Amino acid sequence: MAEVSRREAFSSLASRFKKTKDDKHLHVRPPYNEDEYLFQICLECEGKPCISVCEEDIIKLDGDKIPFLSLEKSGCTFCEECAMACPNEVLVLNQEHWIKAKFSIDINSCLAWNNVMCSSCADACDESAINFFGVFRPTIDMEKCTGCGFCYGVCPPYAVKYEALKEK
Numbered sequence: 001m002a003e004v005s006r007r008e009a010f011s012s013l014a015s016r017f018k019k020t021k022d023d024k025h026l027h028v029r030p031p032y033n034e035d036e037y038l039f040q041i042c043l044e045c046e047g048k049p050c051i052s053v054c055e056e057d058i059i060k061l062d063g064d065k066i067p068f069l070s071l072e073k074s075g076c077t078f079c080e081e082c083a084m085a086c087p088n089e090v091l092v093l094n095q096e097h098w099i100k101a102k103f104s105i106d107i108n109s110c111l112a113w114n115n116v117m118c119s120s121c122a123d124a125c126d127e128s129a130i131n132f133f134g135v136f137r138p139t140i141d142m143e144k145c146t147g148c149g150f151c152y153g154v155c156p157p158y159a160v161k162y163e164a165l166k167e168k
Contacts, residue, residue, distance in 0.1 A: 027068045028101045028147070028164045030059055031076060032083040032091040036100075036166070039066045041088045049085035058149070069099065071162070075124075075150030099147030100165045103140050110159035112136045121151035121160050 029036055030050060042048070043065055050067055051059045056074040059067050059082060069076065076099060083091040111118035115136060122130040122138060129144035130151060140151075152160045 027062055030067055030069060030082050030091055031099050038090045041090050042066050045088060050082040053081040053085045055079055071149035071152045073153050075148040097146060101147040101162045102165050103145055103162045105138055106159045106161055109157045111157060112138050120154045124150040124154045
Protein backbone atom coordinates (compact mmCIF):
# COMPACT_ATOMS: atom_id res chain seq x y z
CA MET A 1 0.00 0.00 0.00
CA ALA A 2 1.44 3.38 -0.99
CA GLU A 3 2.12 5.86 1.77
CA VAL A 4 0.02 9.02 1.49
CA SER A 5 1.81 12.28 2.23
CA ARG A 6 0.30 14.82 4.60
CA ARG A 7 -0.13 17.27 1.71
CA GLU A 8 -1.94 14.65 -0.40
CA ALA A 9 -4.27 13.83 2.49
CA PHE A 10 -5.09 17.49 3.13
CA SER A 11 -5.45 18.12 -0.60
CA SER A 12 -8.08 15.41 -0.89
CA LEU A 13 -9.96 16.92 2.06
CA ALA A 14 -9.70 20.33 0.45
CA SER A 15 -11.25 19.20 -2.82
CA ARG A 16 -14.60 20.77 -1.95
CA PHE A 17 -12.90 24.15 -1.60
CA LYS A 18 -11.65 26.33 -4.42
CA LYS A 19 -8.20 24.97 -5.14
CA THR A 20 -6.57 27.23 -7.64
CA LYS A 21 -3.81 29.75 -7.28
CA ASP A 22 -3.92 33.08 -9.00
CA ASP A 23 -2.38 32.74 -12.45
CA LYS A 24 -0.95 36.22 -12.42
CA HIS A 25 2.43 36.76 -10.82
CA LEU A 26 2.35 38.55 -7.53
CA HIS A 27 5.14 41.03 -7.95
CA VAL A 28 6.60 40.92 -4.50
CA ARG A 29 10.24 41.91 -4.78
CA PRO A 30 13.16 40.29 -2.95
CA PRO A 31 14.02 41.62 0.51
CA TYR A 32 16.73 44.16 1.28
CA ASN A 33 15.40 46.82 -1.09
CA GLU A 34 14.83 50.45 -0.23
CA ASP A 35 12.73 51.48 -3.21
CA GLU A 36 10.90 49.33 -5.74
CA TYR A 37 11.76 51.85 -8.45
CA LEU A 38 15.40 50.76 -8.13
CA PHE A 39 14.46 47.40 -9.65
CA GLN A 40 14.46 49.15 -13.05
CA ILE A 41 18.27 48.99 -12.75
CA CYS A 42 17.93 45.19 -12.91
CA LEU A 43 17.07 45.49 -16.60
CA GLU A 44 20.72 46.23 -17.30
CA CYS A 45 22.11 43.60 -14.93
CA GLU A 46 23.94 40.82 -16.77
CA GLY A 47 23.37 37.28 -15.53
CA LYS A 48 21.01 38.28 -12.71
CA PRO A 49 23.29 36.93 -9.93
CA CYS A 50 20.54 37.30 -7.30
CA ILE A 51 18.64 34.50 -9.04
CA SER A 52 21.54 32.08 -9.23
CA VAL A 53 22.53 32.43 -5.55
CA CYS A 54 19.05 32.04 -4.05
CA GLU A 55 19.22 28.87 -1.94
CA GLU A 56 15.44 28.41 -2.04
CA ASP A 57 15.19 29.10 -5.81
CA ILE A 58 12.35 31.59 -5.30
CA ILE A 59 13.76 34.59 -7.19
CA LYS A 60 12.35 34.58 -10.72
CA LEU A 61 11.99 37.13 -13.52
CA ASP A 62 8.65 38.70 -14.37
CA GLY A 63 7.58 39.60 -17.90
CA ASP A 64 9.61 42.80 -17.70
CA LYS A 65 12.77 40.83 -16.71
CA ILE A 66 12.70 42.22 -13.17
CA PRO A 67 13.24 39.89 -10.17
CA PHE A 68 10.26 38.92 -8.03
CA LEU A 69 9.61 36.22 -5.45
CA SER A 70 7.77 33.07 -6.47
CA LEU A 71 6.53 31.54 -3.21
CA GLU A 72 4.66 28.49 -4.53
CA LYS A 73 7.31 25.96 -3.50
CA SER A 74 9.29 27.65 -0.76
CA GLY A 75 9.91 30.89 1.09
CA CYS A 76 12.73 33.28 1.90
CA THR A 77 15.22 32.30 4.61
CA PHE A 78 16.76 35.81 4.61
CA CYS A 79 20.17 34.27 3.93
CA GLU A 80 21.35 37.63 2.48
CA GLU A 81 22.99 35.94 -0.53
CA CYS A 82 20.87 37.88 -3.04
CA ALA A 83 21.90 41.21 -1.52
CA MET A 84 25.56 40.22 -1.40
CA ALA A 85 25.41 39.16 -5.06
CA CYS A 86 23.64 42.32 -6.28
CA PRO A 87 26.24 44.35 -8.24
CA ASN A 88 24.07 47.47 -8.53
CA GLU A 89 23.01 47.92 -4.89
CA VAL A 90 19.35 47.44 -5.66
CA LEU A 91 19.42 45.00 -2.74
CA VAL A 92 21.42 46.24 0.25
CA LEU A 93 22.12 44.59 3.60
CA ASN A 94 21.26 47.61 5.74
CA GLN A 95 17.56 46.87 5.32
CA GLU A 96 15.33 45.01 7.79
CA HIS A 97 14.64 41.34 7.30
CA TRP A 98 11.12 41.50 5.93
CA ILE A 99 9.43 41.29 2.56
CA LYS A 100 7.06 44.02 1.48
CA ALA A 101 3.94 41.88 1.37
CA LYS A 102 0.74 41.55 3.35
CA PHE A 103 -0.38 38.00 4.05
CA SER A 104 -3.92 37.00 4.91
CA ILE A 105 -6.08 33.90 5.22
CA ASP A 106 -9.19 33.46 3.10
CA ILE A 107 -11.62 32.08 5.68
CA ASN A 108 -13.92 30.69 2.99
CA SER A 109 -11.29 28.31 1.63
CA CYS A 110 -9.21 27.70 4.78
CA LEU A 111 -9.62 24.14 6.01
CA ALA A 112 -9.31 25.13 9.68
CA TRP A 113 -11.91 27.88 9.32
CA ASN A 114 -14.17 25.18 7.87
CA ASN A 115 -13.75 22.84 10.87
CA VAL A 116 -11.02 20.57 9.44
CA MET A 117 -7.95 20.04 11.61
CA CYS A 118 -5.14 21.73 9.70
CA SER A 119 -2.18 23.76 10.89
CA SER A 120 0.04 23.60 7.81
CA CYS A 121 0.51 27.37 7.65
CA ALA A 122 1.36 27.69 11.35
CA ASP A 123 3.71 24.71 11.23
CA ALA A 124 5.70 26.43 8.45
CA CYS A 125 5.95 29.78 10.28
CA ASP A 126 9.24 30.20 12.17
CA GLU A 127 8.11 33.59 13.52
CA SER A 128 4.97 32.23 15.22
CA ALA A 129 2.99 34.86 13.35
CA ILE A 130 0.01 32.56 12.76
CA ASN A 131 -2.22 32.20 15.77
CA PHE A 132 -5.27 30.02 16.27
CA PHE A 133 -8.28 31.10 18.28
CA GLY A 134 -9.33 27.77 19.72
CA VAL A 135 -8.53 24.76 17.59
CA PHE A 136 -9.73 26.49 14.44
CA ARG A 137 -9.69 30.03 13.03
CA PRO A 138 -6.06 30.90 12.23
CA THR A 139 -5.09 34.54 11.75
CA ILE A 140 -1.82 36.17 10.76
CA ASP A 141 -0.23 38.66 13.12
CA MET A 142 1.33 41.14 10.68
CA GLU A 143 3.41 42.65 13.50
CA LYS A 144 5.32 39.35 13.67
CA CYS A 145 5.08 38.35 10.01
CA THR A 146 8.29 38.88 8.02
CA GLY A 147 6.61 38.01 4.72
CA CYS A 148 8.93 35.04 4.18
CA GLY A 149 6.13 33.17 2.38
CA PHE A 150 6.69 29.68 3.75
CA CYS A 151 3.02 29.55 4.80
CA TYR A 152 1.82 30.23 1.25
CA GLY A 153 3.00 27.13 -0.61
CA VAL A 154 2.11 24.62 2.13
CA CYS A 155 -1.56 25.58 2.36
CA PRO A 156 -3.52 22.68 0.76
CA PRO A 157 -6.47 24.78 -0.52
CA TYR A 158 -4.27 27.85 -1.11
CA ALA A 159 -6.20 29.87 1.46
CA VAL A 160 -3.11 31.89 2.38
CA LYS A 161 -3.02 34.97 0.14
CA TYR A 162 -0.57 37.81 -0.23
CA GLU A 163 -0.22 41.10 -1.98
CA ALA A 164 2.66 43.48 -2.50
CA LEU A 165 2.96 46.47 -0.17
CA LYS A 166 4.67 49.77 -0.77
CA GLU A 167 5.54 50.15 2.94
CA LYS A 168 5.25 48.00 6.06
